[in-house]
Amino acid sequence: MLQLTKIDRNKILGEGAYSVVYEGTYGTSQVAIKTFKKAAGKVGPELLKAIEKEATMAAQLRHPNIATFWGKCVDPLSKDPVLVFEILGKSVYDAIREDPPPSVAIRNKWLLDTAHALDYLHSQDPPVIHRDLKPDNILLGVYINH
Numbered sequence: 034m035l036q037l038t039k040i041d042r043n044k045i046l047g048e049g050a051y052s053v054v055y056e057g058t059y060g061t062s063q064v065a066i067k068t069f070k071k072a073a074g075k076v077g078p079e080l081l082k083a084i085e086k087e088a089t090m091a092a093q094l095r096h097p098n099i100a101t102f103w104g105k106c107v108d109p110l111s112k113d114p115v116l117v118f119e120i121l122g123k124s125v126y127d128a129i130r131e132d133p134p135p136s137v138a139i140r141n142k143w144l145l146d147t148a149h150a151l152d153y154l155h156s157q158d159p160p161v162i163h164r165d166l167k168p169d170n171i172l173l174g175v176y177i178n179h
């Protein structure tokens with residue numbers, strides 16, 4: 034299990050119905066830390082099982098268009114389990130609103146990269162289904178050029 038050195042709760046990278054992703058630090062590396070929303074202030078057995086299932090699945094995925102899973106650790110503040118991933122760049126949602134906007138060639142590359150990642154997920158045994166694919170959840174690496 035990883036030892037988390039810092040969670041910067043002032044910087045939310047994203048939030049969904051069931052989780053919040055923060056920027057944080059592991060050693061000297063910046064990482065994305067996925068925390069899970071809980072009912073009644075506690076992480077129950079069902080949520081723990083879901084977190085473990087996601088961690089097991091994420092640990093098996095290796096693809097250049099999918100964020101690398103670093104491991105699972107315990108949040109030093111809440112003592113709840115969290116998942117740690119490589120930190121990526123901005124979302125497609127944010128990138129397409131820049132001035133000037135990304136070129137058609139760049140946007141086409143994003144589409145192809147997303148399709149390759151989905152094809153990889155769907156080819157797993159059993160297939161992995163994303164269930165929340167949207168521009169906010171498609172994160173771009175450092176290769177972004179206009």
